[in-house]
Amino acid sequence: MAEIPVVHLVLDDTLGAMFIGVVVAAALWGVSCVQAWYYYNHYRVDLWHIRLLVTAAFITDTIHQMLITHTLYVYLVTNFGNPLILDSLVWSLLVEVLFNGLTALMVQLFFTIRIWKLSERSIAVTLCVLLLVLAEFGTVFAYTVKALHFSTFTQLAELKALSMTVNALAAAGDVVIAAVLCTVLHRARTGFQHSNNVINRLMIFCVNTGLLTSICAVLSLITISALPNTFIYIAFYFASGRLYLNSLLATLNARRSIHNKPVGPSNFSESISLSFREGTTGLRTAGAGSANTIIHGSHNVRSIGQKTSNGGISVKIETETVQEYPGENDIETLSSVSMSKFPVDLEVGSPTKPKPIA
Structure with missing residues (x-):
């Protein structure tokens, strides 16, 4: 009886990278759960639309985590030992892009509204940011619709330019939002030490929350450009949705610490x-x-x-x-x-x- 040759597949930069991306995304989803629990327990009297935003963003982010977990399960478990699956597209891998985009859209719109209020309802500034945010989601939606017509990664490579546009707009949107928020906050300085300290903390917080999502989008853009035949860019994209939700929850949950005040009556002026x-x-x-x-x-x-x-x-x-x-x-x-x-x-x-x- 002839021996069956064993084929050794190198999957480190494909399914291996996807596996790491799912694990990191799952860990960040756990952080989101803790932050969501904290928010619902400590900010029960927030405006209804803010609570609705948190709920909707958490739902879309959870669905995204379920979809990428399903993708990994199909590749590594359902089709274990089947090398032909490596070039095939799983439907959940394509649909997850839309839910990631929805999470990013809601979070960026939240910060866009903050810009509108902080900039004294400046239509020009707000419109520029809004157009950038909507353009990003528009490319995400177009990418998803086109990708659902493909069945292999070879075909999906035709959408490389559109995929790069999604990541470029995401990075640009995050950087612009952080920059505009810092600018309008800086102009809001009053000369009083307490208010200036609060504004400084807000500026640092805006930069930090926008920095993580921007870095993730830039790394995804770089890897899809330099390493198009790997799934490394997918790993970064998997984590981006969690970072958006965590930035929203961190912003809402940090309000007390930014003000540096206890619960109950505190601040006063004469x-x-x-x-x-x-x-x-x-x-x-x-x-x-x-x-x-x-x-x-x-x-x-x-x-x-x-x-x-x-x-x-x-x-x-x-x-x-x-x-x-x-x-x-x-x-x-x-x-x-x-x-x-x-x-x-x-x-x-x-x-x-x-x-x-x-």
């Missing part, structure tokens, strides 16, 4: 109103200021006019305390730079007690 009177003429000049600037809430300064029988100075100091809960107001961490105020009256007048104007 508004001081002064009015100068001459007799009973009612002529007054008012000025007001705030001692602290906080990225939270709103600021309103009021001047209370008073008549005095003698010339005098009326001073009104308002301190208003607002019960804060970690929730929908915290979402403005990346959307507004404004004042927070907190209500007790103290009036100091002339020797003759002033009477308030009706």
